[in-house]
Amino acid sequence: MLSSRLLCWRRAMVIAGRSLTCVILTCLYLFWHPSGQLENFDLSFEYSPALAVSSAKEPLASVRDWRTLIPDVFVYAAHMASPEAFGQELHITAITKLYDTSRCFCTYPSSSKNASSLRNVTERAILENLWERHNLFRTASRFRCPLPSSPVPFQKVGLTCKSKNTPKREGFVEFLLSGRCLNSTIKEFSIALCVGSSLRGKYSDDPSSVIEFVEYHRILGVDKFFFYITDVSTRVLRVLEHYERTGVAELMNWTLPFKAERIHYFGQVALINDCFLRTSSRWDFTGHLDLDEYVATTNSDGLRGALRDSKADWLLLRTCVVRDPVPRNLAANEVNNSSENLHVSKIGGVRQRSTYVFPESARTKYFCRSRKVVFFGVHSVSGMVPGCAAMAAKPEETLLFHFRPEIDSMVEVVEDRRASAAAAQAAVNMAAVRNELGLV
CATH class of the missing domain: 2.60.40 (Immunoglobulin-like)
Structure with a gap:
């Protein structure tokens, strides 16, 4: 009788031990492996x-x-x-x-x-x-x-x-959290444009370049600009705040809490991923450009038309070099404080570009439906959702003009006036903004 009781007791202890082990292992699994995609969560309400x-x-x-x-x-x-x-x-x-x-x-x-x-x-x-x-x-x-x-x-x-x-x-x-609803309707082919890492150096006190960049790309179809600001002059800030007041731009403070040299190019990859995520539920396409980069297209409906006609969720733009009208050896304060240079048009003066167009693996930029992408790089993306269509724009149709202070005399050039029409329209708007802000 005693031996049978001991046997039952041992069996009970073994079962209890196994149960306890299962509980511990389950807790450890839940602790170290958080749940991934949770289903049936109601996101129809709007956050306030x-x-x-x-x-x-x-x-x-x-x-x-x-x-x-x-x-x-x-x-x-x-x-x-x-x-x-x-x-x-x-x-x-x-x-x-x-x-x-x-x-x-x-x-x-x-x-x-x-x-x-x-x-x-x-x-x-x-x-x-x-x-x-x-x-x-x-x-x-x-x-x-x-x-x-x-x-x-x-x-x-x-x-x-x-x-x-x-x-x-x-x-x-x-x-x-952002005061928006994930289930909101996105206007098809609406475009947001992120600008950040280039808003320093000579551009930190160059209001004319900021105005031209915004007005030109508005003509091409960009609906909203997102400026990530670190250190800009009072004049540039006045321009940016003007665009924020009029609903054209949103401004973000991007002052890093540590020495900038401890991360690549002022945290550019973090900036891009933040901006593309910020815009993913409000605009159909998002892109990231520097202030010395201008989209040039032969499409009669501008950038919006190029995106529509491509039938792609991710459109890659190849780059060529054009001459910057501001000489390299001119000091930044001379450029920015000269009333004459307030009226110098970068894109309006483009008549030629380099014959060489960089390949798809170098110096490219892109516009994409950010809600369909997992990771956003400077020149490309990775981890697109299944069925996401990607393509590179044909250079003879849509190209990215990258302004450089000088083009080497050995570089062959070709005539290219595809940006002239949009630049002429933008010049009228630029003059109106300069006049309103007293930059004359």
Whole structure:
């Protein structure tokens, strides 16, 4: 009798031990493998940043400023990711060390007025490096946060990180979500254009170049400009604020919280990914250009027509070189303070370009339906959703003019006046803006 009881007891202990092991393994799996794409989450309601501000105990920091989460982890803004490319996720733009191993979590505080539904939802955040291939100390990154599986209304998200190397280092940052609805209708062939890394150096005090760039590309069909600003003069800022007031542009502060040389070209890859994600649910196509790059096309309907006729979700533009009318040896203050140079038209003066057109593997730029893309690089994209159509524009139809102060005398040139008509229309608008802002 005693032996049978001992046998039963041993069997019970074995079963209990196995059950406990299963529970532990399940918990470990859930901890280390956060859920990916969550189904049936209702995104039909519109997020309201105003409600989030009124319900917050303390004012939230601006979504347009870099903040330090923990040492070597910097975060910028939170956006809803494209359901087509990622499923139900929220992404946070970041800059981190290469191979950062911090453990991070996203918390969604409920904003419901119903007391029974007031609860926070926490999900494990996935930290991804957006490879720049420059092997610098810091790299563009993003946090991917799965959305809650239950439709708890929320207007903000908190990000908590703990450093694995120094467990006592823990940081928390809270973001407001964009006041928009993912299910909103996107106007077909509407275009957004991102500008950032080039808005420095000689362009930091060159209001005429900013005006010409905007007015010319508006003629081609660009609906909205997104300027990421670091350090610009009062005159340039006045121009940018004019376009913001008139609804033509949105301005973001891109002042990095560390020395710029510790990341490639002022965090350009992080900037591009933030801007393309920011525009993915509001505009059909998004592109990224520098202030010395102009789209030139023979299409009678401009850039919008080129995108429409290509029947592509991702259109690659090849580049050629054209001469910048401002001499290389002229000092920046001479260029910018001269009233004569306020009326120098870069694109309006183009009559010739280099015969050589760079191949598809070099110096290209692109416009794409950003909701269909996983990763945005400077010159190309990767990870397009199935069925996404891609093509390169024919240089004889659409080309990117890249202004250089001088063209080597050995470079062969060919006549190309395809930008003249749009430049002439833009010149009228440029004069009106300069007159309104007193830049005469």
